[in-house]
Amino acid sequence: MPHLNLLPNEHVILSLRRHPLIILLDLLLFVFLMLIPIIVYVMVYLTGVALSDNLTLFAFIILATSIYYLFIWLFTLHSLLDYVLDIWIITTERIIDMEQKGLFAFSVSEQEIHRIQDMTAEINGILPTLFNYGNVYIQTAGEKERFMFKQVRNPRGVIHILSRLVDESSQHKPKEEF
Numbered sequence: 001m002p003h004l005n006l007l008p009n010e011h012v013i014l015s016l017r018r019h020p021l022i023i024l025l026d027l028l029l030f031v032f033l034m035l036i037p038i039i040v041y042v043m044v045y046l047t048g049v050a051l052s053d054n055l056t057l058f059a060f061i062i063l064a065t066s067i068y069y070l071f072i073w074l075f076t077l078h079s080l081l082d083y084v085l086d087i088w089i090i091t092t093e094r095i096i097d098m099e100q101k102g103l104f105a106f107s108v109s110e111q112e113i114h115r116i117q118d119m120t121a122e123i124n125g126i127l128p129t130l131f132n133y134g135n136v137y138i139q140t141a142g143e144k145e146r147f148m149f150k151q152v153r154n155p156r157g158v159i160h161i162l163s164r165l166v167d168e169s170s171q172h173k174p175k176e177e178f
Contacts, residue, residue, distance in 0.1 A: 007093055014090040014161060018151040019133035023083040030076045037065050078103060088149045090162065093169075095138060097147050111140045111147065114169040119162055121155035138162070 006012070044051065051058050085100035095116070097109040116138055123134035128151075136149040136158050152158060 006091065010091050010093045012089060012091050013165065014088075014158065016088040016090070016149055016152045016158065018083055018086060019131060019153050021127065021131050021133065022151050023080070026079045026083075027076070030072055030079070033072050034069065037068060086150070088147075088152065090158075090165070092165065095147060095162075097149075109147065111138075112169075113162075113165050115140045116162065116166050117141055119159050121159045123155060136162075 051061060081103070082100050085098070085106065087098045089096040089098070092113070094110050094112055097107075099107050101107055118137075118139035120137040120139075121134060122137065123129055123132070128134050133151050133153050134155040136152060136155045138147040138149075140147065149155075149158065
């Protein structure tokens with residue numbers, strides 16, 4: 001977990017990441033994509049075509065395959081970085097959204113718990129339903145109006161914890177007079 005500057009009497013309640021199934025599915029896709037050139041080579045080899053007879057064609061195939069693998073590794077690295085560096089933290093006082101936006105872009109947003117106006121848990125699809133993961137949307141009265149915790153475990157439980165924190169913070173905050 002990244003280093004946080006916690007306020008006095010503030011404690012971390014939840015630290016959320018995407019469900020591990022998400023990165024596992026991405027990695028399985030990348031393994032399948034890496035096997036495609038090998039499968040094509042075996043199929044061509046079994047037909048009896050000798051690719052090494054034409055050196056120009058052979059060099060082009062080696063170059064194209066190398067570029068293909070380079071892009072696969074790049075997308076794998078991007079997917080791993082996105083998974084590892086996206087983190088959402090719920091404390092007794094704030095929600096903190098840390099997201100990797102690309103290879104060279106990172107953003108951090110935070111909002112006080114008492115500013116939360118609306119929360120929604122969304123689970124769509126067979127795998128999310130079976131493995132209990134989904135998105136949590138948090139509407140706030142702040143600069144960043146909507147926070148989204150993407151593909152986190154137990155979104156209904158997250159909403160329950162946030163609701164309890166919002167109730168507790170509204171009981172402790174003095175009412176503003178006009």
